[in-house]
Amino acid sequence: MKIAIAGYGNLGRGVESAVKHADDMELICVMTRRDPAGVTIQSEGVPVVPYSDLDKVAEEADVIILCGGSATDLPVMTPEIAAKCCVVDSFDTHANIPTHYANCDAAAKAAGTIAVISTGWDPGLFSISRLYANIALPNGQDYTFWGRGVSQGHSDAIRRIPGVIDARQYTVPVPEALERVRAGENPVLTTREKHTRECYVVAEEGADLAAIENAIVTMPNYFSDYDTTVTFITMEELKANHAGLPHGGSVIRTGTTGWNNEYGDTIEFSLNLDSNPYFTGSVLAACARAAFRMNQAGETGCRTLFDIPPALLSPETPEYLREHML
Amino acid sequence: MKIAIAGYGNLGRGVESAVKHADDMELICVMTRRDPAGVTIQSEGVPVVPYSDLDKVAEEADVIILCGGSATDLPVMTPEIAAKCCVVDSFDTHANIPTHYANCDAAAKAAGTIAVISTGWDPGLFSISRLYANIALPNGQDYTFWGRGVSQGHSDAIRRIPGVIDARQYTVPVPEALERVRAGENPVLTTREKHTRECYVVAEEGADLAAIENAIVTMPNYFSDYDTTVTFITMEELKANHAGLPHGGSVIRTGTTGWNNEYGDTIEFSLNLDSNPYFTGSVLAACARAAFRMNQAGETGCRTLFDIPPALLSPETPEYLREHML
Numbered sequence: 201m202k203i204a205i206a207g208y209g210n211l212g213r214g215v216e217s218a219v220k221h222a223d224d225m226e227l228i229c230v231m232t233r234r235d236p237a238g239v240t241i242q243s244e245g246v247p248v249v250p251y252s253d254l255d256k257v258a259e260e261a262d263v264i265i266l267c268g269g270s271a272t273d274l275p276v277m278t279p280e281i282a283a284k285c286c287v288v289d290s291f292d293t294h295a296n297i298p299t300h301y302a303n304c305d306a307a308a309k310a311a312g313t314i315a316v317i318s319t320g321w322d323p324g325l326f327s328i329s330r331l332y333a334n335i336a337l338p339n340g341q342d343y344t345f346w347g348r349g350v351s352q353g354h355s356d357a358i359r360r361i362p363g364v365i366d367a368r369q370y371t372v373p374v375p376e377a378l379e380r381v382r383a384g385e386n387p388v389l390t391t392r393e394k395h396t397r398e399c400y401v402v403a404e405e406g407a408d409l410a411a412i413e414n415a416i417v418t419m420p421n422y423f424s425d426y427d428t429t430v431t432f433i434t435m436e437e438l439k440a441n442h443a444g445l446p447h448g449g450s451v452i453r454t455g456t457t458g459w460n461n462e463y464g465d466t467i468e469f470s471l472n473l474d475s476n477p478y479f480t481g482s483v484l485a486a487c488a489r490a491a492f493r494m495n496q497a498g499e500t501g502c503r504t505l506f507d508i509p510p511a512l513l514s515p516e517t518p519e520y521l522r523e524h525m526l
Numbered sequence: 527m528k529i530a531i532a533g534y535g536n537l538g539r540g541v542e543s544a545v546k547h548a549d550d551m552e553l554i555c556v557m558t559r560r561d562p563a564g565v566t567i568q569s570e571g572v573p574v575v576p577y578s579d580l581d582k583v584a585e586e587a588d589v590i591i592l593c594g595g596s597a598t599d600l601p602v603m604t605p606e607i608a609a610k611c612c613v614v615d616s617f618d619t620h621a622n623i624p625t626h627y628a629n630c631d632a633a634a635k636a637a638g639t640i641a642v643i644s645t646g647w648d649p650g651l652f653s654i655s656r657l658y659a660n661i662a663l664p665n666g667q668d669y670t671f672w673g674r675g676v677s678q679g680h681s682d683a684i685r686r687i688p689g690v691i692d693a694r695q696y697t698v699p700v701p702e703a704l705e706r707v708r709a710g711e712n713p714v715l716t717t718r719e720k721h722t723r724e725c726y727v728v729a730e731e732g733a734d735l736a737a738i739e740n741a742i743v744t745m746p747n748y749f750s751d752y753d754t755t756v757t758f759i760t761m762e763e764l765k766a767n768h769a770g771l772p773h774g775g776s777v778i779r780t781g782t783t784g785w786n787n788e789y790g791d792t793i794e795f796s797l798n799l800d801s802n803p804y805f806t807g808s809v810l811a812a813c814a815r816a817a818f819r820m821n822q823a824g825e826t827g828c829r830t831l832f833d834i835p836p837a838l839l840s841p842e843t844p845e846y847l848r849e850h851m852l
Contacts, residue, residue: 211786214783217783217785218783220785221664221665222664239648242785263839274583275767293790294852297848297849297852298845298848301848307780318852321662323852325658327664327851327852328836329795329819330657330851331837331839331840331847331851332651332654332836332839334840334851335809335812335840336647336651336805336809336812336838337548337805337808338548338808339547340840344681366654389677401594420719447605457543457544457801457805457807457808458538458544458800458801458804459539459543459568459798463799463800463801463804463805464800465797465798465799465800465805466796466797466798467795467796467797467798467800468794468795468796468798469655469793469795469796470792470793470794470795471788471791471792471793472791472792472793473786473791474783474784474789474790474791475783475789475791476785478783478789479662479663479783479789479791481783482662482663482783483661483662485626486661486662495583498797504848505836506837506844506847506848506851506852507835507837507844508835508837509832509833509834509835510657510658510831510832510836511832512663513657513658513834514657514660514661515659518832518833519624521657521795521832522623522624522627522830522832523624525656525657525660525832526623526644526649526653526830526832
């Protein structure tokens with residue numbers, strides 16, 4: 201199938217790599233809102249074109265994988281693309297998913313396309329894990345722990361503080377909380393009890409470090425509800441020790457089965473990723489495969505991973521999967 | 527939806543409990559090939575009827591959940607029931623799944639029913655975990671560890687040895703092997719290196735214990751490829767310390783992403799179950815829900831969890847799932 205990528209940041213590069221490694225996919229172009237001449241991609245011989253070429257790209261591509269931001273890009277661009285071509289996005293603003301779903305569903309149904317939204321690992325594989333765990337263990341309690349890993353949103357928030365040149369923020373699960381959950385204690389945990397936040401900050405020479413630290417640890421929504429540590433480092437240290445974008449985490453459900461709920465069970469799904477964007481890109485590419493297949497079968501409208509038979513995501517045949525993975 | 531259970535052993539009791547806890551399901555009867563008068567079930571006011579009433583039950587039930595054995599019962603009974611009613615089974619003889627699938631598919635399509643086969647946790651949730659992990663991490667290596675838990679097949683094999691009154695066999699993953707896999711070492715592991723087998727045996731008075739132990743540890747297919755320990759205990763000890771049927775295990779996939787496969791990732795799904803049959807029963811009941819919904823939507827034929835959109839397994843609406851679990 202012919203794939204186009206819209207948006208070429210970390211995630212775009214991850215999708216590009218996943219498409220390269222998929223034998224059944226061909227990358228036909230990368231679309232960008234920047235000057236295409238200034239965008240160098242990893243693939244040889246694949247054109248970089250302006251996003252304003254969307255109509256033309258939509259005619260040639262089977263699926264467009266949209267790699268923009270959830271805050272302002274995707275709410276507009278996913279329905280816009282769905283009106284012309286099958287599309288996959290990684291919309292992750294949980295509270296706005298119902299609205300985004302409705303907008304994409306209307307656009308996709310009107311155009312006869314499929315839009316797969318909110319995929320990746322959270323939302324995405326973690327959501328699927330929560331769902332299967334709830335199905336198998338209806339009487340229970342869900343826990344999600346993120347990290348240890350780099351939160352790009354939190355790193356960006358630190359960078360906006362005056363006097364900060366660069367920053368990397370790690371989200372870290374509290375080991376004691378994880379242990380209590382895994383032990384089936386079913387604890388009620390506050391935000392502060394579940395995760396800590398570690399910040400590595402490069403400050404301008406002569407900056408007021410105490411003021412920067414205070415601005416971080418008191419920042420509402422991002423840091424004030426957490427135990428946050430701030431460590432000032434040099435740009436060299438940042439580049440040497442914090443260049444990667446690792447992430448991961450665990451979805452845990454504990455609960456009971458039995459006639460009188462006398463048996464205790466624990467279900468856990470965990471990820472440990474050296475590169476968040478490359479892994480996320482891989483999941484988005486698989487969803488493009490499913491979007492193409494569903495659309496080929498005559499289906500239209502919006503889908504999430506909850507609606508997709510898992511076999512449709514795999515390059516293997518149903519016969520192969522039954523023989524080798526069931 | 528109206529559910530009937532065919533077969534009332536440990537798994538039948540597990541399904542019965544899951545149906546009791548599901549607000550959208552009603553148990554209409556339990557079918558048995560034994561004398562119904564000798565079968566006491568947990569549900570009050572629900573009839574136990576002979577399996578020979580299948581035609582009548584199939585008319586009243588929306589789905590029949592078949593709780594027989596994979597060796598001889600299911601290959602015959604699942605297609606037989608699929609020819610009359612939607613059916614769910616837990617067929618777990620991996621090598622024969624393609625044949626069983628073909629037989630059930632033909633019967634279900636001819637009758638306009640849905641047959642969901644090979645569900646539970648392995649095959650079942652473990653299969654699904656292998657599939658999603660392969661989809662998200664195409665370049666990698668799969669590992670499945672079972673236990674610590676009771677293998678009923680291995681316990682039965684010990685019971686057939688002359689001089690043995692009762693036995694319980696635990697399958698135990700080798701901790702070092704698990705650690706090496708989780709660390710991403712990608713080891714090649716022999717059968718012996720992955721699991722050990724612990725046997726707790728009650729022998730007849732005066733039995734030749736050395737002969738029993740030798741018969742166990744040298745038994746082909748079951749024990750000869752493993753490091754097996756045999757401990758002789760009294761019936762009282764067996765009842766006091768080994769009455770349960772706990773099980774569990776881990777599906778782990780390690781692999782790489784990145785343009786040149788430079789990033790290492792680990793995906794793990796694990797279960798820790800106090801009661802294997804009650805948990806398995808819960809998964810079978812959820813599959814009955816999906817079978818009913820697919821059939822109501824006009825679909826027919828055989829399905830595995832690979833073919834079922836996960837939302838169909840949940841009692842919640844798609845809107846609720848998107849809002850609360852995505």
